[in-house]
Amino acid sequence: MKQTHGFRSRVAGLLGLLFLSGGCSLMPDDSEAASGGEARRTVKSIEDARVETREISSRVLDIVAVRGDVSEPGPGVDVCGDDPDSDVLYKMYHSWSVSGVARDVLEEGMGRARRDLPEEGWNIVEDGEKNNANRSPRILFEHDEVQYAINMTLFGSADDPLLSVSLVSGCFRTPEGETVKGQF
Template sequence: MRGSERALAGLLALGATALLGGCGIMSDGSAAENTPRTIRSVDDARQMTRDISSGLLDTIAVQGRTSEPGPGVSLCEEDPERERLFKMGHTWSLSRASLADLERGMDRLRQELPRQGWELVGDGVENNAAQTPYLTFDNTDIEYSVNVSLSTTPVDDPMLVVTVVSACFSTPEGESPRGQH
């Protein structure tokens, strides 16, 4: 992944985390400290994140180059001991495809993901110089959000940047997300 791709992916990952509301924030913005957490092992959550990303790539159905990094684990701030709560994040890109193909891939996501239980919660353009088109989906049943944006900078190498992020999960008793990457 080129430096510019990494920078864009990092910014979009932060944006997607904010869109999901981060750990412990409900959609109305209220703190959810006493909200029961879904219990998942880090390995199960990592596999689920991989499966979601794979399904997104299948739905986009565009041949190109995908970036390599896999899902990562981060600890949730409202776990004062940092022993149980974690969330998953996976940012990847699809490049070396035509702008028209990538636009069609976004259209497929727009049409297909709602049929798969995802709610389209954002469909527009970023307020930036490039006017980057984006889509944002939430799936409250599985507690994940997806953000997809179409970067056209540089013009000769457009790419989709996809960020998959989970809500905060709790590890099973006796397991900790510490040291997981």
């Protein structure tokens, strides 16, 4: 199994779950460092993050290029594990799946993602199989610049396969005056 380390290598292990349960990407910030050494997050409005998450997810679907049944849920907002009671820290997630086509078609879609996503700045953090009875193929990607990670896993048998994709961001901070309350 190939493994490399990126900006959030700790995210890779957590992405085995449906989406991150904790870790946020942290970088020092002059103003916050002076006030006790807290870390800075990218400032982004929740609506901008929703649009960005939807666009990234759509691009991944375009690259996978499988014409099957795609699940409908859109991007969601979640708390950051570093400070789950914060009114200004949040992360985005978007989980979807493709089904209704043969397993080999879904495997080809994973192959396209493996080949094409790195050309768009995504690093392959892990490429192998899950430790489950079916040895489900899984690829974990992360993108340092946009601060997102992807868990792509092929589940099921030849009779009922499903390609699951979970896109998760690092922690973002809302602009001043915007709150996360009511956004979940």
